[in-house]
Amino acid sequence: MQTIGRRARRFWRDEESLRARLANIGHLVTGNMMGSAMGLLAFIVTARALGPNDFGILALTLSYARSIQLLIAFQTWQPLIKYGAEEWGNQDKGAYRALMKFGLLVDVSAAFTAYALAVCFALLFGPHVGIGESNLQQVLIYATVLLFQIEGFPTAVLRLAGRFRLVAYSALVATVLRLLLCTIGLLMGAGLFYFVIAWAVSQIAGSLLFLTLALIELRRQGVGVGGLLTAPLAGITKRFKGLWTFTLGSKIELTVRSSTMEFDTLLVGALAGAPAAGLYHVAKRLGRLVLQIGVQVQAVVYPDIARLWAQQAMTEFRRTIVQTEVLLLTFGVAVFAATALWIGPVLHWTAGPAFEAAGPLATVQMIAVAMLLSGSAVRSALLAMGRQPVVLKIVVFSAVAFHLTALAAIPLLGAMGANIAHGVMAGLWLAGLMTAFHAELRSHAAATSSATASGSASG
Numbered sequence: 001m002q003t004i005g006r007r008a009r010r011f012w013r014d015e016e017s018l019r020a021r022l023a024n025i026g027h028l029v030t031g032n033m034m035g036s037a038m039g040l041l042a043f044i045v046t047a048r049a050l051g052p053n054d055f056g057i058l059a060l061t062l063s064y065a066r067s068i069q070l071l072i073a074f075q076t077w078q079p080l081i082k083y084g085a086e087e088w089g090n091q092d093k094g095a096y097r098a099l100m101k102f103g104l105l106v107d108v109s110a111a112f113t114a115y116a117l118a119v120c121f122a123l124l125f126g127p128h129v130g131i132g133e134s135n136l137q138q139v140l141i142y143a144t145v146l147l148f149q150i151e152g153f154p155t156a157v158l159r160l161a162g163r164f165r166l167v168a169y170s171a172l173v174a175t176v177l178r179l180l181l182c183t184i185g186l187l188m189g190a191g192l193f194y195f196v197i198a199w200a201v202s203q204i205a206g207s208l209l210f211l212t213l214a215l216i217e218l219r220r221q222g223v224g225v226g227g228l229l230t231a232p233l234a235g236i237t238k239r240f241k242g243l244w245t246f247t248l249g250s251k252i253e254l255t256v257r258s259s260t261m262e263f264d265t266l267l268v269g270a271l272a273g274a275p276a277a278g279l280y281h282v283a284k285r286l287g288r289l290v291l292q293i294g295v296q297v298q299a300v301v302y303p304d305i306a307r308l309w310a311q312q313a314m315t316e317f318r319r320t321i322v323q324t325e326v327l328l329l330t331f332g333v334a335v336f337a338a339t340a341l342w343i344g345p346v347l348h349w350t351a352g353p354a355f356e357a358a359g360p361l362a363t364v365q366m367i368a369v370a371m372l373l374s375g376s377a378v379r380s381a382l383l384a385m386g387r388q389p390v391v392l393k394i395v396v397f398s399a400v401a402f403h404l405t406a407l408a409a410i411p412l413l414g415a416m417g418a419n420i421a422h423g424v425m426a427g428l429w430l431a432g433l434m435t436a437f438h439a440e441l442r443s444h445a446a447a448t449s450s451a452t453a454s455g456s457a458s459g
Contacts, residue, residue, distance in 0.1 A: 038175045049186040057135045070258045072114040076103040076152030079246040085306035097231035107150040118143040138196045148207040154214030174206025249392045260402045271410040280415035283361035287369045294376040306384040324377035332370030339366045364419040371426035378433045394432035398425045
């Protein structure tokens with residue numbers, strides 16, 4: 001035991017980069033948990049103030065805006081970090097400025113498109129999606145938040161710079177403001193109109209703060225706002241080969257993944273009824289809470305491995321992937337074991353005896369969650385390698401498998417069928433990512449050996 005202890009301490013002392021990554025992950029997880037807690041309080045205060053009917057209208061308004069955003073939004077932070085890592089540290093900031101301007105323009109274009117679509121769709125087809133004349137005004141007011149949803153560009157800037165504390169805790173400002181405004185509304189006896197304004201103002205304030213922090217960071221790097229806006233975009237797709245393919249592919253991937261994560265509860269409700277949908281939603285919320293850990297880990301790891309790949313530091317690149325995979329797999333297995341042992345009593349004490357039937361659903365859901373967690377680092381590695389089209393194919397294939405399995409299993413097994421479908425999807429997703437990753441490593445090793453042999457022969 002002494003030998004194992006000494007080895008563990010030596011490993012921890014020598015792995016400075018691992019310690020730094022764990023510290024950054026800790027900041028993101030802490031900020032996310034604090035934000036989730038205060039966000040839940042804001043929901044409770046709002047529900048207490050409005051009552052079931054008006055709160056339902058507000059919930060519909062928020063869901064409508066989020067659905068439009070997911071439909072239009074791009075994950076521009078993925079290509080910006082991948083290509084930005086290649087330019088990181090260069091004295092000539094011209095290419096870096098052009099890349100960041102490209103991302104900002106894509107985000108701004110998506111924001112204006114989302115706002116226009118949200119307004120037009122609500123005016124033309126509102127009654128068909130539950131937006132009647134009584135709540136049309138609220139929807140049109142809250143839709144203005146979509147104009148400020150510029151997230152990919154500031155996310156890339158701050159993550160590339162390692163400003164994870166800013167990313168983690170700046171988001172709390174909007175949540176604290178929302179909770180404060182909602183509490184004031186409760187004490188004043190305010191109505192639905194006030195709360196729509198409160199939620200919109202807090203959301204816009206958070207988005208503007210996030211963008212401002214990114215612009216300040218760029219200025220610190222020697223890239224001022226004027227230099228960013230005047231950077232020429234001519235030839236940017238030649239300078240960064242595959243930029244548009246990566247950008248469009250990440251957008252399609254987001255849409256496909258959303259079809260399995262955002263609409264599955266509706267599918268359960270349609271095929272198995274409202275009670276089954278309620279139990280399934282409880283199990284899914286627990287799974288999504290755990291998956292947030294994987295999101296935060298990927299946020300920290302992706303910029304690091306993108307830089308390592310750009311530098312062709314293959315030993316450190318592989319070690320970082322292995323360390324992260326082991327960390328996530330261990331966490332996923334631990335969460336699955338804890339869920340299998342204690343989910344029944346926990347649901348009984350919290351949600352109530354009526355929700356104990358969600359226990360087996362949550363246990364099966366955690367199997368899928370463990371596999372999804374385990375593949376997060378490999379997915380980041382493939383993105384850093386520029387293999388986003390491969391990731392997209394794997395996501396599409398696994399999503400199709402999810403929908404086919406769900407359509408076949410839910411009528412027979414109820415809500416459990418959807419959890420099994422998530423397990424099938426996660427298994428195919430993980431297997432596809434691992435296969436593609438190792439194939440890419442072999443291909444890279446063969447290409448490196450060939451180039452070395454050719455260089456030796458020429459010499």
